Amino acid sequence: MSLFKEKYGKLFSSEKFLPNHKKIEIEITTDCNLKCFNCNRSCRQAPSYETVSLGQIKKFVKESLDKNIEWRRINVLGGEPTLHPKLFEILEELKKIKDKTGGEIRLATNGVGEKTKEILTRVPSWVKIANTRKTSVENRFDTYNLAPADDPLLRFADFSKGCIIPSFCGLGLTRYGYYPCGPGAAVDRLFGFDIGRKEIPLPNDNMEKELKVLCKYCGHFKDPSGLQHKFFSTKEEKISKIWKKTYENYQMKRPDLTVY
Numbered sequence: 001m002s003l004f005k006e007k008y009g010k011l012f013s014s015e016k017f018l019p020n021h022k023k024i025e026i027e028i029t030t031d032c033n034l035k036c037f038n039c040n041r042s043c044r045q046a047p048s049y050e051t052v053s054l055g056q057i058k059k060f061v062k063e064s065l066d067k068n069i070e071w072r073r074i075n076v077l078g079g080e081p082t083l084h085p086k087l088f089e090i091l092e093e094l095k096k097i098k099d100k101t102g103g104e105i106r107l108a109t110n111g112v113g114e115k116t117k118e119i120l121t122r123v124p125s126w127v128k129i130a131n132t133r134k135t136s137v138e139n140r141f142d143t144y145n146l147a148p149a150d151d152p153l154l155r156f157a158d159f160s161k162g163c164i165i166p167s168f169c170g171l172g173l174t175r176y177g178y179y180p181c182g183p184g185a186a187v188d189r190l191f192g193f194d195i196g197r198k199e200i201p202l203p204n205d206n207m208e209k210e211l212k213v214l215c216k217y218c219g220h221f222k223d224p225s226g227l228q229h230k231f232f233s234t235k236e237e238k239i240s241k242i243w244k245k246t247y248e249n250y251q252m253k254r255p256d257l258t259v260y
């Protein structure tokens with residue numbers, strides 16, 4: 001197989017990746033104590049202290065219980081979620097879903113710093129801790145900030161196909177609402193399309209309209225099946241033209257998004 005076909009073959013297939021409506025990632029804070037290169041929440045590239053409030057978590061819990069949604073996994077993350085001042089209240093609130101329908105409550109942490117380490121010792125045992133134990137800002141990550149829109153080969157791709165991340169990790173929830181995926185939510189934070197849904201998408205809703213907008217700027221799209229990590233990952237910071245401009249704009253004025 002040619003290198004070109006091996007690298008880009010999946011992009012030209014008609015395969016669609018459907019969001020998994022049984023899993024969700026909640027970005028409770030965008031603040032992070034590490035700030036890695038190529039962070040797919042832009043915590044380094046466009047730092048922010050914005051958070052999901054306890055009130056918004058209560059709203060999410062009520063909505064989930066009212067609609068009898070049986071989440072298989074609720075992943076609490078950031079940024080670095082241990083930096084959220086109400087982390088324990090948030091976990092207790094989410095437990096109401098676990099108590100009713102089962103499923104896993106997971107806390108995804110980078111494990112960095114004494115404060116985070118101390119907080120992790122107090123996390124209740126019914127929360128599964130996923131600790132990536134990062135030690136450096138240089139990690140082998142996808143080139144999130146190399147936008148397909150800046151790539152002549154990809155500019156006109158069918159972005160509604162998405163990639164494997166929403167299928168594998170599930171929906172994303174931030175203070176601005178629901179998205180097909182967490183990295184897509186971060187695209188909206190920076191570009192300001194303001195397309196966060198204010199209600200949990202129905203199971204038959206593939207959110208293609210949102211994918212069409214978000215995937216155009218998300219570097220994960222270059223490797224839709226996630227199998228070509230060796231080609232599309234790097235430890236160095238890579239930022240394409242459209243992202244550079246977007247980060248500059250963000251420094252001057254942040255997009256005004258409506259909250260969940």
Ligand code: SF4
Nearest residue numbers: 032035036039079110
């Ligand atoms: S630890 Fe995670 S959230 Fe924080 S900057 Fe690194 S990749 Fe982003």
Ligand code: SF4
Nearest residue numbers: 163181184215218221
């Ligand atoms: S390419 Fe990015 S925005 Fe699109 S589905 Fe994948 S992770 Fe989400």
